[in-house]
Amino acid sequence: MKTVLITGANKGIGLASARQLLQKGFHVFLGARDIENGLKATEQLRAEGLTNVEAVRIDVTSPDSVDAARIEIGSKxxxxxxxxxxxxxxxxxxDSEGQMVPQTAIDTDIAVYRKVYETNLYGPARVTKAFIDLMKNAPEPRIVNVSSSQGSLTLHSDPNYIYYDVKGVVYLSSxxxxxxxxxxxxxxxxxxxFKVNAVSPGFTSTDFTGKNGGSVEVAAKRIVKYALxxxxxxTGKLFCEETNPDGTGEIPW
Known part of the structure; x- marks a missing residue:
């Protein structure tokens, strides 16, 4: 049975990806920063008859947490x-009026960069480094970094890009x-x-977007495709089927 670790998988796209891979016969290690949330998610999946799943506490911003998750999974x-x-x-x-504070290149505090990069960049690097030895034991290992078309320098320089005016220096640069x-x-x-790719699931209805956007099932399908x-x-490509629905889904860096 093939195995998969999904970080941030107790809700949203991560949970939907877990569900789809369980349906395809995988054993899923459902990563969650809060183990209670992870256990609730696994209970939900098991109630659906998807039993080959177990919650693993993993906070991608914490070296100790990542190392502990590696030991736990490696023992199994x-x-x-x-x-x-x-x-x-x-x-x-x-802000105090309930409005989003723009991430402007001029005014955003450096502390915001540090916080976001710790999760969005250092997190994937930290987890990959910790688990790469275990992945080398697999016959066809796959790494999918969940990215965004918002991180494409080429697209965000093009006024014709659908999200050209949706700027936010910290998230985009991460x-x-x-x-x-x-x-x-x-x-x-x-x-x-190994096959290593970055995949943008597209604008999706999750807590991340305030429940605006497309379905998590479609977004997860886009990610799972490159896990399989x-x-x-x-390998070494960036894909976003929302931005480029031509069949290949590849978009420029």
Whole structure:
């Protein structure tokens, strides 16, 4: 049975991805920063008849938490087939009047960058580093970094891009950095059985977006697709089917 670790999987796209991979016969390690939330999510899935799932506490911003999760999972399996780095935050604050505080390049405090990068960039790098040895034991390991078309420098420089006016320097730059990490990781693993890609699920109705956007099922399907690609599949690419629905889904960095 293939195994997968999904970070930030107790709700939203992460939970939907867990459900779809369970339906495809995977054993899912459902990563959650708060183990109680993770246990509630696993109970929900088991109630649906999807039993090959267990919650794992993993706070991607904490080296000790990531190391503990690696020990826990490594004590149960000798390989990890898929890693989905899904945990992420926007870093957008709400003011006293309930309005979102813009992440402007001029006024945003550096502390906001540190907070968002800790989760969106350092988190995936930290988790990948911790689990790469276990993944090397898998015959066809796959790493999916959940990114965003918002991290594309090319698209965000194009006034015709659908989200051109939806700027936010911290979140956007954190995803651009994650994209570059993906390029480098794929390069370092070239010539091996690994496939490493960044995937944007598109604008999706979750807590992250205030329940605006498309369905989590569609978003999860876009991610799961790259967790399941064969050895003839792509690596070192960025995909967003929402932005480029031409069949390949590939978008420019």
């Amino acid at each position: 399996v000798d390989k990890l087939d898929v890693l989905i780095n899904n945990a992420g935050i926007s870093g957008i604050d709400i 995803k651009a950095a994650l994209n570059m990490y993906t390029v480098n990781l794929a390069y370092e693993l070239r010539g091996t059985a 690609i064969g050895q003839d599949g792509p």
